[in-house]
Amino acid sequence: MSDVLALTWRQYRLERKMFWRNPSAAFFNFVLPLLFLALFGAVFAGSQTDLNVIVPGIAGMSVMTTTFVALAMNMVFLREQGVLKRLRGTPLPSGAYLAGLAAHALTNTALQLSIVIGVGALLFGVGLPEEWFMLAVFVGAGVVAFAALGVALSHAIPNFDSAPAYVNAIFLPVIVLSGVFYDANHAPTFLRDIAQALPLTHLVDGLSAAIVTGAPFADHVSDLVVILLWGTLGVVLAVRGFTWEARRG
Amino acid sequence: MESAPAILVRDLHKSYGEVHAVQGIDFEVARGEVFGLLGPNGAGKTTTVEVLEGYRERTSGIVSVLGHDPSSRPRALRERVGIVLQSSGTYRHVTVRELVTHWAGLYRAPRDVDEVIGRAGLRECEDVRARRLSGGQARRLDFALALVGDPELIFLDEPTTGFDPAARRAAWETIRALADLGKTVLLTTHYLDEAQALCDRVAIVKDGRILAVGAPSQLGVGASSRYRVSWRTERGELVARETDDPTALLHQLTSAALARDVGVRDLSVTRPSLEDVYLELTASGEAAGGKAAW
Numbered sequence: 001m002s003d004v005l006a007l008t009w010r011q012y013r014l015e016r017k018m019f020w021r022n023p024s025a026a027f028f029n030f031v032l033p034l035l036f037l038a039l040f041g042a043v044f045a046g047s048q049t050d051l052n053v054i055v056p057g058i059a060g061m062s063v064m065t066t067t068f069v070a071l072a073m074n075m076v077f078l079r080e081q082g083v084l085k086r087l088r089g090t091p092l093p094s095g096a097y098l099a100g101l102a103a104h105a106l107t108n109t110a111l112q113l114s115i116v117i118g119v120g121a122l123l124f125g126v127g128l129p130e131e132w133f134m135l136a137v138f139v140g141a142g143v144v145a146f147a148a149l150g151v152a153l154s155h156a157i158p159n160f161d162s163a164p165a166y167v168n169a170i171f172l173p174v175i176v177l178s179g180v181f182y183d184a185n186h187a188p189t190f191l192r193d194i195a196q197a198l199p200l201t202h203l204v205d206g207l208s209a210a211i212v213t214g215a216p217f218a219d220h221v222s223d224l225v226v227i228l229l230w231g232t233l234g235v236v237l238a239v240r241g242f243t244w245e246a247r248r249g
Numbered sequence: 250m251e252s253a254p255a256i257l258v259r260d261l262h263k264s265y266g267e268v269h270a271v272q273g274i275d276f277e278v279a280r281g282e283v284f285g286l287l288g289p290n291g292a293g294k295t296t297t298v299e300v301l302e303g304y305r306e307r308t309s310g311i312v313s314v315l316g317h318d319p320s321s322r323p324r325a326l327r328e329r330v331g332i333v334l335q336s337s338g339t340y341r342h343v344t345v346r347e348l349v350t351h352w353a354g355l356y357r358a359p360r361d362v363d364e365v366i367g368r369a370g371l372r373e374c375e376d377v378r379a380r381r382l383s384g385g386q387a388r389r390l391d392f393a394l395a396l397v398g399d400p401e402l403i404f405l406d407e408p409t410t411g412f413d414p415a416a417r418r419a420a421w422e423t424i425r426a427l428a429d430l431g432k433t434v435l436l437t438t439h440y441l442d443e444a445q446a447l448c449d450r451v452a453i454v455k456d457g458r459i460l461a462v463g464a465p466s467q468l469g470v471g472a473s474s475r476y477r478v479s480w481r482t483e484r485g486e487l488v489a490r491e492t493d494d495p496t497a498l499l500h501q502l503t504s505a506a507l508a509r510d511v512g513v514r515d516l517s518v519t520r521p522s523l524e525d526v527y528l529e530l531t532a533s534g535e536a537a538g539g540k541a542a543w
Contacts, residue, residue: 010354010355014351017342017343017347018340018342021342021343022341081337081338081339081341082336082337082338083337083338083339085304085334086332086337086338086339088304089302089303089327089330089332090352090355090356090398091327091328091355091357091398092355093324244304245304
């Protein structure tokens with residue numbers, strides 16, 4: 001067991017090292033959400049109500065970029081390059097490998113959220129989170145769900161050239177529908193119904209409660225349940241469809 | 250235990266749907282032996298090796314690798330096996346040294362990283378990131394990553410395909426060095442000269458079957474092979490004849506010559522080269538298939 005932990009740690013260290021050496025990946029993960037935050041912050045400047053929506057919204061989006069988007073792209077690339085197949089031939093237990101990847105994604109999420117929440121508190125008058133425990137629970141559930149869904153999506157992507165198209169075809173509608181940029185309650189009913197089925201809507205709700213309103217956890221248990229249901233689906237699909245090498249032909 | 254073969258394959262079959270990639274293969278590889286699967290593309294070499302490596306489930310048959318069934322991929326087996334795949338990339342943003350060091354950490358008893366880098370001929374590019382390596386360097390990195398866990402058995406799937414002659418010679422030296430370390434090596438190739446240069450024994454594979462097995466120098470001696478007797482006639486014509494029994498032919502030739510008191514010029518008796526056998530067997534796979542038993 002200690003051996004598996006040591007291997008997880010090695011994998012985590014390698015992932016961190018590689019992440020910082022690949023500027024485009026780092027850019028997509030860190031700069032894009034911040035750019036959105038700055039743009040919408042400028043648009044909504046003066047309206048605290050809107051700023052109170054945009055900060056948890058971007059926070060939720062950050063969870064999705066650092067896990068779902070990053071893992072879907074990365075898994076397709078590693079599979080196509082044959083890295084996964086090569087790793088499979090070593091004694092590295094797959095659990096240690098995936099745990100290393102997950103810890104790496106969680107670190108990125110934590111860094112990203114610290115920046116978003118920090119900017120929200122310092123520049124946008126949103127204040128520091130009211131409910132740290134609730135924040136941690138929702139971020140944890142969100143990371144697990146979106147990481148699993150990202151790995152699951154990677155199974156459906158035929159090759160790396162098409163990966164951005166597949167990922168964005170899901171990511172962009174989801175962030176718009178889920179109320180990252182506006183209060184989802186103000187959307188037309190049919191959009192609201194779709195949004196209610198999406199995990200990001202509920203993650204943003206939970207983060208909004210934890211960061212802005214300080215609403216009690218009990219009011220948001222249903223949000224957590226929806227995220228965890230998606231997470232369960234994601235884990236099942238991620239594990240069942242997992243392949244170590246690209247399909248032939 | 251030491252006398253047990255490193256690899257044992259009995260009546261191995263592997264089908265992908267309707268395609269029968271491997272149709273009943275038998276062979277054994279002794280410990281310390283360099284064994285080659287030689288055959289044209291699509292013969293089933295890679296499928297066979299990937300069953301042994303644990304990447305594919307066999308359809309039927311018995312397979313034992315270092316005493317383990319590879320299909321369950323036991324970690325104890327993965328500790329003792331090194332794999333060079335036909336083509337596989339690696340992490341692009343880390344250096345050769347970082348990669349070899351990381352890989353060493355995946356094994357319980359790795360070799361020394363410095364020694365492996367030197368042995369694989371990567372000294373001059375050890376601080377180069379993997380994505381900047383040349384094709385030959387990338388292949389040497391594959392060798393290094395397969396060797397650093399100090400495996401007993403190394404699989405090499407077409408180790409030099411696509412190489413220029415100099416890079417091939419360099420790769421051969423590396424493979425010979427593995428054999429000198431006492432490693433058991435199973436390699437696939439579609440190059441005859443490669444099989445001849447590296448292998449203690451070769452199995453010629455075509456259409457999912459083994460057509461012949463033996464030492465490269467001995468492969469010509471089998472049942473399907475013939476002696477080739479050639480000589481120059483008195484009119485200066487070079488004649489060659491193939492026969493299963495050269496003794497009788499030679500007797501006829503020489504007694505006829507002696508009777509007329511002339512010599513037999515340019516007389517030679519040759520056994521078919523590995524190339525002849527290979528071409529004969531792989532060109533007429535259907536005909537040769539009938540003799541697959543030996």
